[in-house]
Amino acid sequence: MTNSDGLLAAYDEQMRGAPPNLPAGVRCEWDGPVLRLSGQYRGFVSTPPDLGVEGTELDRLIARQRDFFAARGEAVEWKTRAHDRPADLPERLLAAGFVPEERETVVIGRAEEMTADPVLPDGVVLRQVTADADLRRIAAMESAVWGQDWGWLADDLAGRIAAAPTEVVVLVAEADGQVVSAAWLVVRTGTDFAGLWGGSTLEAWRGRGIYRALVAARANVAAARGIRYLQVDASDDSAPILRRLGFHAVTTTTPYIWSPPVRT
Numbered sequence: 001m002t003n004s005d006g007l008l009a010a011y012d013e014q015m016r017g018a019p020p021n022l023p024a025g026v027r028c029e030w031d032g033p034v035l036r037l038s039g040q041y042r043g044f045v046s047t048p049p050d051l052g053v054e055g056t057e058l059d060r061l062i063a064r065q066r067d068f069f070a071a072r073g074e075a076v077e078w079k080t081r082a083h084d085r086p087a088d089l090p091e092r093l094l095a096a097g098f099v100p101e102e103r104e105t106v107v108i109g110r111a112e113e114m115t116a117d118p119v120l121p122d123g124v125v126l127r128q129v130t131a132d133a134d135l136r137r138i139a140a141m142e143s144a145v146w147g148q149d150w151g152w153l154a155d156d157l158a159g160r161i162a163a164a165p166t167e168v169v170v171l172v173a174e175a176d177g178q179v180v181s182a183a184w185l186v187v188r189t190g191t192d193f194a195g196l197w198g199g200s201t202l203e204a205w206r207g208r209g210i211y212r213a214l215v216a217a218r219a220n221v222a223a224a225r226g227i228r229y230l231q232v233d234a235s236d237d238s239a240p241i242l243r244r245l246g247f248h249a250v251t252t253t254t255p256y257i258w259s260p261p262v263r264t
Contacts, residue, residue, distance in 0.1 A: 007108045008250040012049050014191035023159030041152035043069045043076035050085040062096045066258050075259040082252040098256035104233040109247035111227050114219035121208045124175045138182040145200045173210050180205040185218040192228040
């Protein structure tokens with residue numbers, strides 16, 4: 001299966017719904033057609049491709065999710081895709097106080113076609129990590145890249161590893177002991193898929209092939225485990241690289257975020 005329609009159908013069937021293994025403290029529950037996860041650094045709402053509700057009924061469904069997380073004092077992400085229905089979901093999320101973040105392209109590739117020997121710049125090495133200290137170094141690197149506090153990431157990765165150590169493979173690229181990039185493979189047990197996440201690189205080390213090396217290294221792990229497909233929510237910077245490697249764009253995704261009012 002390499003055509004985009006077939007890949008999108010497999011993605012919709014296998015990559016939505018409840019994750020197979022949840023970290024401690026994370027709760028998953030259904031409210032009609034939507035799935036919500038709470039107990040993470042921010043809440044998460046996922047939906048089927050067609051919600052099956054419209055108009056005022058949809059507005060009430062959206063408001064219930066917002067109010068659920070408001071009562072917890074938590075922000076929440078409602079993940080949308082361009083092919084989702086009803087088509088006016090984004091407008092109704094906006095009306096309910098949700099704010100869109102940057103749109104990303106969902107790309108999918110066959111793991112076996114992405115395998116390669118990772119080619120790294122001189123002085124850069126790849127290493128798989130699980131230790132808390134290394135996860136906090138990753139979070140510090142991400143904070144530097146994005147100019148905001150990503151401290152939550154260390155706890156998020158640690159929780160995932162503790163819940164399902166074989167499902168999460170975290171890699172760092174280091175130069176002289178400094179984390180210059182990091183990325184992780186998240187296996188969705190019971191499906192044909194694994195997700196590629198992370199890949200942020202310190203500015204001084206960009207454009208030198210580290211991102212491609214991390215893709216190859218994770219593809220090697222996935223293919224060795226018999227995983228068929230790799231999926232990425234790709235930024236505008238990453239999507240062209242991934243498409244040159246053979247990934248196929250199947251849709252776009254935009255997270256809509258609701259945040260509790262700032263207390264003064």
